[in-house]
Amino acid sequence: MSDVKNFSIKLKVWRQNGAKDKGRFETYPLSDVSPNASFLEMMDLLNEQLIGEGKEPIAFDHDCREGICGACSLFINGRAHGPDGEITTCQLHMRHYKEGETITIEPWRTKGFPMIKDLMTDRYAYDQIQHAGGYVSISTGGVPDANAIPIIKADADEAMDAASCIGCGACAATCKNGSAMLFVAAKVSQLALLPQGKIEASRRAKAMVAKMDYLGFGNCSNTGACEIECPKNVSISHIARLNREFLVANVKD
Ligand code: SF4
Ligand code: FES
Structure with a gap:
């Protein structure tokens, strides 16, 4: 039997x-918090307490609760998605915290994601950037047999790294310039590295960067904060590929 004890914390929200x-x-204040509870389960407990006291519950975003959808976007003690690397807020557990600890919880704060309420911000801007060019519009024919189109292993690995982006917004929220470059780079890179996506790579980069600028995201100054706070460990090297594709698009024009 586990000897872990429930504990009390303070939440500054x-x-x-x-x-x-x-x-x-x-x-x-919140008592009887299980160390095995997830961070969002702890938030549910707090909301039940607030409702019981006749107060308004805290609005926060979530969907899958298993690190897939990117909705659970919070700053916890000043870190995007909390203290652990390579996990989302919903994958964080209360065993990271101690009896009596104060935990500060804030929403994403960046121009590109307007405030909705409490801890919820509107991340629709990322969908808009994706709609601007993050797809393949040429005819690629029928579904080919597996292994019919050989792809270099290193390229496949890099494309998979880029494709792991879940659009959570931590990159722009963490960046001192509010830049969405890591997100855009991931979306451009995942397609540019594969045969079906390569053909439109430059056009795609240009359209997505234009949309990102239009929506008020800032410029990248290569601080690398986005890569550190990204829950999917998307590499900043994809930004170099985005810049190359963007340059090629401008030369072609
Ligand atoms: S690149 Fe990382 S931090 Fe940015 S949206 Fe994708 S998963 Fe989130
Ligand atoms: S709720 Fe979907 S990633 Fe956290």
Whole structure:
């Protein structure tokens, strides 16, 4: 039998009633937290407590709760997705925290993701960037037999690394310039490395970068913060590929 004990914590949570509200931190004590609970289960417990006290529950985003959808976007004690590398907020567990600890929880704060309420921001901008060019529009014929199109192993690995991006927004939220370059680079790279996506690579890079700029995301200054906070460990080297494709598009024009 496990001898882990439930414990008490304090939560300092950002509350904001929509984009026009100034917002403020509120502090809530929470007891009987299981170390085996996930961070979002702990948030559910807090909301049950608030509802029981006749207070408004905290709005926060989530969907899959298993690291797939990218919805659970929070800053926890100043780190995107919390203290652990390569996991999303929903994959974080309360065993990381101790009795009496204060945990500060904030939403993504960047121009590209407007505030909805409390810890929820609107990440639709990433969908808009994807819609601007993150697809293959040429005819690629029928589904080929497996292994009919040989792809160099290193390229396949890099494409898979890029394709692991879940669009969570931690890259732009962490970047001091609010740049979405790691996200855009991942989407451009995953297609540019494969035969079906290669043909439109430059056009795609140009269209997605133009949309990113239009939506108010900042420029990349290569600090690397995005790569460190990315829950899927998407490599910053994809930004170099994006820059190459973007340059080729401009030369072609
Ligand atoms: S690149 Fe990483 S941090 Fe950025 S949206 Fe994709 S998964 Fe999230
Ligand atoms: S809720 Fe889907 S990744 Fe966390």
